[in-house]
Amino acid sequence: xxxxxxxxxxxxxxxxxxxxxxxxxxxxxxxxxxxxxxxxxxxxxxxxxxxxxxxxxxxxxxxxxxxxxxxxxxxxxxxxxxxxxxxxxxxxxxxxxxxxxxxxxxxxxxxxxxxxxxxxxxxxxxxxxxxxxxxxxxxxxxxxxxxxxxxxxxxxxxxxxxxxxxxxxxxxxxxxxxxxxxxxxxxxxxxxxxxxxxxxxxxxxxxxxxxxxxxxxxxxxxxxxxxxxxxxxxxxxxx
Numbered sequence: 001x002x003x004x005x006x007x008x009x010x011x012x013x014x015x016x017x018x019x020x021x022x023x024x025x026x027x028x029x030x031x032x033x034x035x036x037x038x039x040x041x042x043x044x045x046x047x048x049x050x051x052x053x054x055x056x057x058x059x060x061x062x063x064x065x066x067x068x069x070x071x072x073x074x075x076x077x078x079x080x081x082x083x084x085x086x087x088x089x090x091x092x093x094x095x096x097x098x099x100x101x102x103x104x105x106x107x108x109x110x111x112x113x114x115x116x117x118x119x120x121x122x123x124x125x126x127x128x129x130x131x132x133x134x135x136x137x138x139x140x141x142x143x144x145x146x147x148x149x150x151x152x153x154x155x156x157x158x159x160x161x162x163x164x165x166x167x168x169x170x171x172x173x174x175x176x177x178x179x180x181x182x183x184x185x186x187x188x189x190x191x192x193x194x195x196x197x198x199x200x201x202x203x204x205x206x207x208x209x210x211x212x213x214x215x216x217x218x219x220x221x222x223x224x225x226x227x228x229x230x231x232x233x234x235x236x237x238x239x
Contacts, residue, residue: 012072013049023080103195106135139192
């Protein structure tokens with residue numbers, strides 16, 4: 001049984017590895033590009049799926065399998081599709097989609113952290129406020145990283161710079177009305193908050209289904225093979 005559990009734990013790694021191989025083939029053969037940075041990203045990204053299994057073994061904890069799956073899906077979208085295959089150029093709103101997904105995954109991660117800290121004993125309104133504020137804090141930290149990296153490397157991590165060949169006779173005033181890095185920063189944080197609201201909606205749907213997902217998460221965190229009588233009450237953060 002333990003061997004089967006160990007095998008299942010590494011499924012996200014092999015899935016992400018397969019996705020990265022397909023991404024590389026498309027990038028190298030179909031797109032005909034050879035950017036070493038993007039190739040490195042596609043090669044390294046599967047290792048993210050090994051972080052949670054490693055943490056579980058090093059610190060003797062049980063971070064839920066479903067959270068690793070969520071992280072791998074986010075990594076696939078953010079690296080393989082967005083960065084390597086340049087979906088940012090193909091789908092103009094893809095950056096905002098990614099920040100929304102970040103809000104969903106971040107909300108799930110903060111929920112797990114709170115469960116480890118007995119957050120299941122908190123009042124529902126307090127629980128949801130802590131999750132929202134924590135995700136917004138993480139979103140703000142990411143924006144600081146983007147700004148710092150852009151300033152140091154001279155890159156466009158905020159993805160707000162337009163094609164300068166299309167400026168024409170645009171004045172400086174007109175330019176900043178249409179292209180403003182602050183607009184990108186604020187909206188990235190706003191859509192992350194929207195992602196948290198979507199996550200709340202998913203929790204509500206799970207509640208209607210008898211907390212099937214949250215019960216599984218609770219049991220994995222508490223390393224208990226049997227669902228105790230108080231599990232439903234413990235995970236009922238919408239009570």
